[in-house]
Every structure is written in C-alpha cells, then in structure tokens.
Amino acid sequence: MANPAEDVRPPTMADVAREAGVSHQTVSRVLSDHPNVRAATREQVTLAIERLGYRRNSAARALVTRRTRTLGVIAVNTALYGPASTLTGLEEAAREQGYLVSTVSLRTGEGQGLKDAIDHLASWGVEGVVAITPQRSHVQALAELDAPFPVVTVEGGHQLDLPGVSLDQELGARMVTEHLLAAGHGNVWHVAGPDDWLESEARTAGWRTVLEEGGIRPPRVLTGDWSPLSGYRAGQELAGLALARRGATPVTAVFVANDQMALGVLRALREGGIRTPGQVAVAGFDDIPEAEFFPPPLTTVRQDFAAIGRRSIGLLVDHIEGRARKVEHLLVEPQLIMRASTRPSNES
Amino acid sequence: MANPAEDVRPPTMADVAREAGVSHQTVSRVLSDHPNVRAATREQVTLAIERLGYRRNSAARALVTRRTRTLGVIAVNTALYGPASTLTGLEEAAREQGYLVSTVSLRTGEGQGLKDAIDHLASWGVEGVVAITPQRSHVQALAELDAPFPVVTVEGGHQLDLPGVSLDQELGARMVTEHLLAAGHGNVWHVAGPDDWLESEARTAGWRTVLEEGGIRPPRVLTGDWSPLSGYRAGQELAGLALARRGATPVTAVFVANDQMALGVLRALREGGIRTPGQVAVAGFDDIPEAEFFPPPLTTVRQDFAAIGRRSIGLLVDHIEGRARKVEHLLVEPQLIMRASTRPSNES
DNA sequence: AGGTTGATTGTTAGCGCTCACAACAGCGTG
DNA sequence: CACGCTGTTGTGAGCGCTAACAATCAACCT
Structure with missing residues (x-):
C-alpha cells in the first residue's frame, strides 16, 4: 500500500535471484538455456520468473553482448503491392530468426533520404540492413555510403559489390x-x-x-x-x-x-x-x-515476394553471423x- | 598496421573525451545540447566526434535512461493497400518524433499471434504499440492482454478502454x-x-x-x-x-x-x-x-491513411510522454x- | 586413500552511458 | 573583502546484464 515513488520499476534479474534463492548468474543461465543447471534449480528460477513477471532487459543485454539483434529495412513506395509484400516476407523471416525488424519508408528516391535512413538505423544499433532499392540512383548512393554493417539489396541489380536478391x-x-x-x-x-x-x-x-x-x-x-x-x-x-x-x-x-x-x-x-x-x-x-x-x-x-523477403534475410543473417562466403547474388524464379x-x- | 585483435571496437565517449581533451561528461553534454557548454569546448568536441566517427551507443543510453525510444506496430494483412499505407504514415510520423518503429505482421488473425507479437515487441523494450486491429477478435484479445505499455488501436472500434484512431x-x-x-x-x-x-x-x-x-x-x-x-x-x-x-x-x-x-x-x-x-x-x-x-x-x-498514421503516433507518444489526458478516440473524415x-x- | 574430473553454483568486473553532485572560476553586491 | 550566484567542467556511482573465473561438492579412477 505504501507507494512513495510512483515509478515501480520492473523486476531485475537480481530480484528473481532473491526470490528463487540463487545467484543472478544462475538466473541468467536458466534464461540462456545453459545445460549445467540442476533441474530442480531451473524449476525454482522459472517459477520465480513467472511469479514476478520478469522480463530480460534487452538494453542491458545488448550493452554487454554488443548484439542488438535488430535489423533495419529501407524501402521506397511501401504502399505498393510489391514492396509491401516483400516487407511482410522480410519481417516474418527475421522474426523467425530471432531478430527485430525496424522499417524506414522513403518517400522520394533521392540519395540524401537514403543516407539519412541508414543514419537513423545506425544510431539505433542495427546489425544489418536490407535495402529495397529498385532505382539505379539508390543503389549508387548505397554503394558510396559504406555503412558500418552488412547491407543486402533487394532488386538492386547485380553489378555492385553488395550482396542481393532479385526476381529474375x-x-x-x-x-x-x-x-x-x-x-x-x-x-x-x-x-x-x-x-x-x-x-x-x-x-x-x-x-x-x-x-x-x-x-x-x-x-x-x-x-x-x-x-x-x-x-x-x-x-x-x-x-x-x-x-x-x-x-x-x-x-x-x-x-x-x-x-x-x-x-x-x-x-x-x-x-x-x-x-x-x-x-x-x-x-x-x-x-x-x-x-x-x-x-x-x-x-x-x-x-514470389515472400521468397524474396526470406532469402534476403537469410543472406543478411549469414553475413552478420559470419557465415557469409563472398558477395552473393540470388535470383528468384518468376511464374x-x-x-x-x-x-x-x-x-x- | 599492428592488428592483434580483429574486432576493432567502435569509439566510445571516453575516446572522444580523450581526443578533445575534456571529460566524458562534457561530451555527453554536447551530444544532448546542454546549454552550459562553452562554444569553444563544444567545437572541440564536435571536431573530435567527427574525427573518430563516433556514434552514441543506444543500448547504453537506453539502459540508464530507461527509454528505448522504440515503438512497435502490429498489423494484419500488411500487403493490402490500406494497412500498407497506414504503416507508411505511422513510420514517418514516428521518425519525425525521434522514435524507431518496429513492425510485426500477423498473417492470420487469431488472438495467439497477437499475444506473441506483443511479447516479441515487449522483449525488445518498446515503449508503446500501435495495433492495427480491424477484427473484433483482435480487439478483444488486445483488451485482455494488459500490456506493460500504452497501446493505441487503429480501426479498433471505440467500445473498449483503449485509445484509438479510426476513419469515420x-x-x-x-x-x-x-x-x-x-x-x-x-x-x-x-x-x-x-x-x-x-x-x-x-x-x-x-x-x-x-x-x-x-x-x-x-x-x-x-x-x-x-x-x-x-x-x-x-x-x-x-x-x-x-x-x-x-x-x-x-x-x-x-x-x-x-x-x-x-x-x-x-x-x-x-x-x-x-x-x-x-x-x-x-x-x-x-x-x-x-x-x-x-x-x-x-x-x-x-x-486519408497518412493522417490516420500520424494521429495514432501522436496519441501514442502523448501517452508515453505523460501528456495523455484520458482515453481518447479520434475520427478521421472520409472523402x-x-x-x-x-x-x-x-x-x- | 589421494588426486582428478565434471557438474553446479557463486563472485567479480565491466559494457558505455547519464545523473547527481562536487569543484572551481569569475562576477557583482552589501 | 567576504559572500553568494552563475556558468562551466569534472568525478563517481550505477543502470541490468553477461563473461570469465573461482569455489564447492560428489563421483570416479588408479
């Protein structure tokens, strides 16, 4: 009933640890599915987590792991059927792989907007970007940008040194x-x-x-x-x-x-x-x-817009997680x- | 030339401080446009930032401020013209207000998917969610969810206790x-x-x-x-x-x-x-x-899908930033x- | 028995940033 | 001239988490 401070902070790992009678590290281990945790302990922790409604703080996690698990998508003309469908495919594929997708829609297609979009996403710490860049000028701008993370193009042509996915x-x-x-x-x-x-x-x-x-x-x-x-x-x-x-x-x-x-x-x-x-x-x-x-x-x-989305996320994640061979270009078959x-x- | 560790970490605020000959706190002040910084100092810092290509780490920032400045959007049928246009409007409005938008597309419209989507977004620390929920069952599920952040509905009807924006x-x-x-x-x-x-x-x-x-x-x-x-x-x-x-x-x-x-x-x-x-x-x-x-x-x-997007972001941000009066329902005029x-x- | 191994748990040190506060200079005022 | 005020800068703590290492215990081998 006493409620001196209005902001009741969400529970932390330490709170869960106290509740479960273990150390915060054990809680972390349970959360990360580490194998070496006694079944009974795991149970305790899981229960405590549920009781408190605990949820891992992604900012703290990102800070220490240097992984935000966030991807950016840049697209033009997002209201049209094609781009919109691709976007949907991208988003679903990314979610399956455990990434969050943040979208930036560009209205017009000049290079500056694209640069700003990359900046916007970079400042949020995305680990990679899929750019739906159907215009030659975009691809050009993209190539000159030299982003600090992998970039995969969709319909961006295959001339450039960027990995990409396109319909044939x-x-x-x-x-x-x-x-x-x-x-x-x-x-x-x-x-x-x-x-x-x-x-x-x-x-x-x-x-x-x-x-x-x-x-x-x-x-x-x-x-x-x-x-x-x-x-x-x-x-x-x-x-x-x-x-x-x-x-x-x-x-x-x-x-x-x-x-x-x-x-x-x-x-x-x-x-x-x-x-x-x-x-x-x-x-x-x-x-x-x-x-x-x-x-x-x-x-x-x-x-097959869904396939295009899926394959570009695949390519991007391969690059991010270091599985990337060289610069690759994928073609999707039309019907x-x-x-x-x-x-x-x-x-x- | 010596390159012992392959992972060259991006520069931190401390690096910039050293480069500019000030304390990290001064760098922070420059970045946040604090008024009490001597013009000359500000100049020094700005130059150092540019020289090093420094970029603020959003995870560290979010950790201490407890603000992720990220919004979630949940939508069904994102490939259709209506939802896709609304999405675009939402995204632009959010970006103008300095927020990042993360989208989750739901394929079918059952309640479970919606719950998962909210969970997915919550685990990334979104500060609020706009849910495009044109089906009665969604709105129902949404109401029962009791998310730990403000939720604004689009086309979600006005019966419920959730703020919302709809076309008339x-x-x-x-x-x-x-x-x-x-x-x-x-x-x-x-x-x-x-x-x-x-x-x-x-x-x-x-x-x-x-x-x-x-x-x-x-x-x-x-x-x-x-x-x-x-x-x-x-x-x-x-x-x-x-x-x-x-x-x-x-x-x-x-x-x-x-x-x-x-x-x-x-x-x-x-x-x-x-x-x-x-x-x-x-x-x-x-x-x-x-x-x-x-x-x-x-x-x-x-x-006017753009207006719908703009106004729902407005409503959501008002709630997040505590300007929210009561539960509000906005109607957009058709033509x-x-x-x-x-x-x-x-x-x- | 003594030592070694492996499983389980705890302890400590940051990640890069902002906040609260301290420190100090320069200024005007009684 | 002591005092307080304002503007400017620095110091220290800590946000919540993971990674590295240390500690403990039981089991196992020779």
Whole structure:
C-alpha cells in the first residue's frame, strides 16, 4: 500500500535471484538455456520468473553482448503491392530468426533520404540492413555510403559489390514475350516503367532479347511511371496506332511492364473501341490480386515476394553471423500466369 | 598496421573525451545540447566526434535512461493497400518524433499471434504499440492482454478502454448511400465485408441508417471477404436478381464495402450483360490507386491513411510522454470520390 | 586413500552511458 | 573583502546484464 515513488520499476534479474534463492548468474543461465543447471534449480528460477513477471532487459543485454539483434529495412513506395509484400516476407523471416525488424519508408528516391535512413538505423544499433532499392540512383548512393554493417539489396541489380536478391525480371519478360509470339503475334509492343528503375530495364531487356532472337525488329518503346494513368496515356497512343493501321508495325500484342499500367492500357483500348484480346492482346507483370478480375483477366508474371523477403534475410543473417562466403547474388524464379487477356481468339 | 585483435571496437565517449581533451561528461553534454557548454569546448568536441566517427551507443543510453525510444506496430494483412499505407504514415510520423518503429505482421488473425507479437515487441523494450486491429477478435484479445505499455488501436472500434484512431467508416458509408439515393435510385443493395471486421459492420450500419432514415426497407445484405473473387460471386448473384426482375427490390444500385470486391462485382455484371452505370450503379470504398481505371471508373470513399498514421503516433507518444489526458478516440473524415460508375445516365 | 574430473553454483568486473553532485572560476553586491 | 550566484567542467556511482573465473561438492579412477 505504501507507494512513495510512483515509478515501480520492473523486476531485475537480481530480484528473481532473491526470490528463487540463487545467484543472478544462475538466473541468467536458466534464461540462456545453459545445460549445467540442476533441474530442480531451473524449476525454482522459472517459477520465480513467472511469479514476478520478469522480463530480460534487452538494453542491458545488448550493452554487454554488443548484439542488438535488430535489423533495419529501407524501402521506397511501401504502399505498393510489391514492396509491401516483400516487407511482410522480410519481417516474418527475421522474426523467425530471432531478430527485430525496424522499417524506414522513403518517400522520394533521392540519395540524401537514403543516407539519412541508414543514419537513423545506425544510431539505433542495427546489425544489418536490407535495402529495397529498385532505382539505379539508390543503389549508387548505397554503394558510396559504406555503412558500418552488412547491407543486402533487394532488386538492386547485380553489378555492385553488395550482396542481393532479385526476381529474375529478365526471365519473366522473356516468358511473357515468348508466350505472345507463340500465340501467333508477329510482333510485341512494350510499355516500359520509368527509366531509372532497374526492374524497367531488365523487363525491357528481356522483351527485346526475345524479339531479336526471333529476328523481329522491336518497335519503339513507350514509357510510363508504373501508375495506371501513365498506362492509360500509353494505351491511347497504342489505340491510335492500332486503328490507323499504317506505320511499320501493327499493334496486336502489348507487354506492359506492370499490372497497374496494364489496367490503364486496357481502359484506353476499350475506349478506343478495340477488343482485348480479340484485336490486341495485353500482358502485365506482378500479378497483383486485382489482375485476375481486370477486363479481361490479365496474363501476367507472378513474383514470389515472400521468397524474396526470406532469402534476403537469410543472406543478411549469414553475413552478420559470419557465415557469409563472398558477395552473393540470388535470383528468384518468376511464374507466368496465363489468363484471358492473351488468349488466342478466332478473330485475327 | 599492428592488428592483434580483429574486432576493432567502435569509439566510445571516453575516446572522444580523450581526443578533445575534456571529460566524458562534457561530451555527453554536447551530444544532448546542454546549454552550459562553452562554444569553444563544444567545437572541440564536435571536431573530435567527427574525427573518430563516433556514434552514441543506444543500448547504453537506453539502459540508464530507461527509454528505448522504440515503438512497435502490429498489423494484419500488411500487403493490402490500406494497412500498407497506414504503416507508411505511422513510420514517418514516428521518425519525425525521434522514435524507431518496429513492425510485426500477423498473417492470420487469431488472438495467439497477437499475444506473441506483443511479447516479441515487449522483449525488445518498446515503449508503446500501435495495433492495427480491424477484427473484433483482435480487439478483444488486445483488451485482455494488459500490456506493460500504452497501446493505441487503429480501426479498433471505440467500445473498449483503449485509445484509438479510426476513419469515420459509418460517415463514409452514409455519404455513398446518400449519393446513390440522390442520383435517383429507389434502393441500394450492399455487398459487405466479412462478419468479424469492425469496418464491415460500420459500413453496413451507415448504409442501413441512411436507408431507414429515408423510409426505405434495406434489402438483404450479401457478404464477401474483401477479395475480388468474393465480389465476383456476389456480383453474379446480383446480376441474376437484376435480370430476373422479380422479387421485392430491383437492383439498380450497389454499395460494395471495398474497391477490390467492387472490381469483382463489376466483372460479374459485365459478364451478365448488365451495363454500369446504365442499368446498375456501383460504388466502392477505399479509393485504391486502380479504382480510377476500373471499367467504369469507380465512385468510392477515400481514406486519408497518412493522417490516420500520424494521429495514432501522436496519441501514442502523448501517452508515453505523460501528456495523455484520458482515453481518447479520434475520427478521421472520409472523402467521397465521385466517378463514372454512379453517374446518372439517360436510360433508367 | 589421494588426486582428478565434471557438474553446479557463486563472485567479480565491466559494457558505455547519464545523473547527481562536487569543484572551481569569475562576477557583482552589501 | 567576504559572500553568494552563475556558468562551466569534472568525478563517481550505477543502470541490468553477461563473461570469465573461482569455489564447492560428489563421483570416479588408479
């Protein structure tokens, strides 16, 4: 009842030790699952811990072990389906390995923000960072940063000296393009993502390669910014070309670099009175949950975001715990999801 | 060149003190912006810090101050647009206030996972938690948990003794329903979200209230699970009802509880040969980025997720830093976004 | 029996920092 | 000129924990 000081401090290891009639070191041993503790003693301590509601102080522990068991994640565009899914995968994998994850979302993508984010995380003593850095400029900034802890990139490309995990974007693009050619199209147009993005580049490269391998001259590339609106604009242009029926390359198939833009393209085509897939086949990339219900259901490339998250945490933890071999680059396989938007129909 | 021990420890405050020719305490004062430090001394110390690349050890600091300046966030369905956006808002707000945010994503929504998540965060010494708990069962579990730190709920309803921030879901539903009635529809059907979700309930309640206030008997509620597929199924049922033209309530307007399901409904109606908005008007909720490009562009309710994030962090920090008045509930205003899917047309 | 081993427990010394307080200078004031 | 005040700096203790070592005891071997 006497309550002189308002702040009742949480119990410490010493409190538990007193309660259990042992030394604080024995309590520590029980908590760390040290083998050499008598079963009866262990029992005593466990009971005392429960009675007092004791919980190990992680700050004190981190201070002496020099391990915070905290990882940082830096991501851009965290509200989008792709990054958000990767984040979830990362977090779960880290938790399984006994790490805490702290996230920093970057709004825009300039280097300064990234530097600040690393600083913010470093000042909290993270042991490593996963950076989701899909833009070339980020990766550049990251490489120049020289952080005092291991850094693993996601979708950061494989040119740099940083370990990283990526989806095999180029393979995904190849799969889509080959699928469209196999369906009988003489050529495939492409709506690409923004220039600075590595994913854009890889998808465009995959598309281009397939065409060139088939002896087909790739048509001019249209560019968007991943948003449905930008896809809509590109779609209007394509619709114009499809209707004009002149110019070198007829528009009968389009590979759009992500599903959101594909949605815009589909709308523009529809408004132009062009039937999909009847007159123009359309394919996307990402397999967002909505894609199956687009008009028409969208052929696209599925990314296993959870696997990407899991593998990057694996890589990072390997580095932190000294198991790291050299700088490694992991590729995750994409999966082609075929739906109505590229279904061959009986009309040309 | 001599490098006997491989682990070169990072510099400590004492190292900086020696380098600058002052005591460690003076270094601490400089770092904490204490006013009573001579400008020249401050300069010396700052220089020494820079020379050594010194960084304050947060574990040691946390140990003595009993403040970790870390917040936890618990969220379900983090890959969806809504939660992901809220998360981003939370994180930015927390960082501005000088806190680190650690996220835990829950896959399924049962109480045990939530308890584990709280435990996980507690063992890292978070000072407070924001729980995005849109399901009734979560909120229940949360209330029974009695965590050793303040907890703020997001979309957790206002029945409980926990402070919380929510969008005014009911108001949003009212706005949509009133909009549809004003457009001349005699009644409005409703495709609701899953039962356990507070957002579903509030949206359904808002819809029902408006109808009843207008003396209209609400038709039977269809239920989905937020997914486009479930919306598609509901849409098929609605299409059947719309075509049959018998039964008490004709189907001319539908308020769907989220945009993803609305996408499914639109597809089903289209497949049933029903024109939107010509024969049936459809409205959604959330304003996902894709909504503007649905066929047709979807009337919906926009949520200011960033504001929700910001305000919940504000509430939480107020509690942590003792500024908290009582248990408070904040409501964020929704915004009706009118698009083609509910545009009155010249046909019935 | 004497010594050695292994299991179990306790003791001590920090980890790097902040807080409380002491020390000291320089200044104005009665 | 003694006193107190303010501004500036230093000293010592201790936050709660783990790691290294010491101590104790029973069991075991030759």
